[in-house]
Amino acid sequence: MESKMPFEILKVAGKYMLDQLKMECETQFIDRISAENCAELLFFTEENHPAFYLKKYAFAFLRKLSSEVMATEAWEKAERDHPKLCMTMLKNVVKTL
Template sequence: MVDISPKSTNCADLLIMSKQKLKECDDFVNGKTTIHCKIKSLTRKQLTGNDIPERDLFHRQLEESFEEMLFSDFTFKVRGRKLAAHKNILAMRSPVFAAMFLHPTKEVQSGEVEIEDIDPDVFQELLRYMYTGSPQSTAMDVMAPGILAAANKYMLDQLKTRCETHLIRQMSAKNCLDLLTLTTHHPAEHLKKFAIDYFRRYPGEVMGTDNWKKMKEENPALLCDLHQMVFTAPTV
């Protein structure tokens, strides 16, 4: 048995062995031998800066850019809360921001824009997604409807789809009406289809919720529109 246990940290050094050297081994019999080797795999925590794959390193650097916001050149004032960002990242990720930065508007020249129709925590998760490609899972559990609305506004289609999938998995009699209402303001066809189907399958449960009673008292016109939408939509 030929033992090639690691004597070097360079993998290339370990794997190079000439055919002649194998033939000279005592265990080389009838043209055959058995090679015993040990392979060690490094975890992500054990990797040094030089060992990390370039794509992972780039992803880590984007995460650090989001967390630290060094050299940021644009500020969002979201309901009074200031959130920094980099214009090149925003323009690369969202066609809405790309179009915004093409024109010398007052906001672009000042480097600050006010946003009043999005919750600050939701907008922060929107920024996190644009930098890292993923919002926090805990944020999705709490803010998925708001994140979907923001993703729709800034044309982040993949984030919008992720929100739809998350909400479909969480659908219940308690939130079905809210999700239907959400789709009337922010087009989300997959979510709308599943909400309609859920309502049709469990009408008694949906109409027995506090949400139904509250909407019946406060906004009967919207409730009538939702009810009509559910029972006139084509069956797929």
């Protein structure tokens, strides 16, 4: 994600229980998910905000296209910065196979 603003909007929508805005934000992220931003979306939902539908969809995307996601710079950065979280996600992928 180029800008952090969409993440901030989603945080605010959750904080102030603006459910319609929160759902719209999650839908926008889901519509734009790619191998390049999947890791960032997963880490956002894991560390900062309980965006349930976004997390569920991003995890399914990782499960389906794990080799593509893991070949990105974003995943490599995540492995360096958050190795435990990466391992947890990969364990969950393996469990669901």
